[in-house]
Amino acid sequence: MSLTTPSTVRQLEPAVWGRVRQSRRAADRVMKVTAAGFTFLAIFVLFWILGMLVVKGLGGLSVATFTQITPGPGSTGGGLANAMLGSLVLTFLGIVVATPIGVLAGTYLAEYGKGSKLADLIRFINDILLSAPSILIGLFVYVIMVQPLGGYSGWAGGVALGIIAIPVIVRTTEDMLRLVPGPLREAGSALGAPTSIVITSITWRAAKAGMVTGILLALARIAGETAPLIFTALNNNFWFSPTLQGGVSNLPVTIYQFASAPYENWQQLAWAGSLIITMSILLLSIIARRIVRGAK
């Protein structure tokens, strides 16, 4: 008897009762369809971009793309060899600049600066640098390096990329070190190891996979950066000098300059370069994500 419909509801006209419920259900359905639709729209755009790269980029890919240097205006053929090597050099420089500073700063925030006001401030500023427009970092390096040293150089490009990478590495290093359980550190200290030894041989070792991920993510972040290189490493159509003085050819700026140029071989190379760079970056990000998931 007590399980029957409550009397208040039974007194409602069936039509009214049904309509109220239906309008709520309709709103619910509209929301569900919209949310799913938005999600598929975003995924569709991702695959649209990737599909476009594959369709237009594969046509431009050949052996010459990897062996010949970027062609001058009006000449035929050519490849991206100098741009690819230049990009590798600049990205490598950036990582070399950023890794020691980023790892040490992240270590300070996680190990030494726990609870201090200064560490809180540094963490906050680091988060801001993490999303700061990369064009500003390019301008900054132009003002402090290119202008005083009298010219564009690969070194300036490497430093600009390094500055973009630092906040990424600081953030992931700190996050990963925080995942290391405290008793591990205490055990190390109990054996008489000074803090530095505890950090380098226990905490770092435990967090190694995560810290490598941070560096990979930073690599993925800077490999496609274009804006800061326009002001620092610039670009050209020949092999760069081993001293990295003058411009250093690189993929992103080459793509930028070739994409809307009137020469067909330039446009083809721009598409081939876009395909190469995007696929490398997506692969790097996917590998990095795998490692993180394994570490957690």
Next chain:
Amino acid sequence: MAAVTDQMSIPAAPAQRKTPKGTFDLIFRNASFFSALFVLVLLAGIMLSMVIGGWPVFREFGLSFLTSSQWDTINDKYGAWPAIVGTLSTALIALSIGVPLSLGIAVYLTQLAPPWFKQPVSTAIELLAAVPSIIYGMWGLFVFVPLFAAYVQIPLSNIIEGMPIVGTILYSRSPSGLGILTAGIILAFMIIPFIASIVRDMLDQIPSVLRESAYGIGATTWEVVRHVLVPQAGVSIIGAIMLGLGRALGETMAVTFVVGNANRLSASIMDPGSTIASRIANEFNEALGLQLNALIALGCILFFVTFVVLVIARILVARVKAF
């Protein structure tokens, strides 16, 4: 006596061994401390270099640099107004398209997606953030712009021509597909992964007891989202949106490709314009003298605007992470 000296020497031995380790300890501590300080130095350095680099222009034009629409490289007269308006309008268009999309995606990922589907979709959305800005630019210029011109700009301009207000704001004088609105649409897709993944994490953090009790009294999924989840996530959603705004304001390469790079201000969002970042990227390598300072001064404005936006964003996002 010999035994005593032996005993005395015992504490001395570890002390000797300790010295190099103590030094390493000190060096390591200081190295990490100064690396951390370097982060502060970087931000201060960026700020100072922008202010000093732009100073000649601020001194020459004063406040009129902000309000003037002139960009005359021959007579060295510069004003930032069209670029400021372009930056703000592209960012606002990006937000008004990107925010609903991001919220929908976050709700789908946390409430609706079947468990096996959640991970691949999450990864796909995050990969949108990994695609380099210049690739968005190429997709925009070569794929989106022609479609946009043919299927939106031309038909729309034909319909609304001569209408009040709408006929001005949405009318394209030269329907090339390039313009402020196009840049805003491309930017919207670029900021989606940032907003969506933060909001997703926020919604995931909300204790499931709250959701379950709402379902328990008969709420539909929409009502749970609207009356339980959104109020709980509250200001952090605004923080995530501000973070997206910070991205949109400073985005350079994609915008440079599709915004049209016109120096004059137009009343229509279908017309070409320019943003602070696109103008710097476009003119920097040919700029000399005062024009160079004017571009750095533009960078200075961008720095302070994004700095304020990002500070607010981080404060709002951090506040909710505590619950």
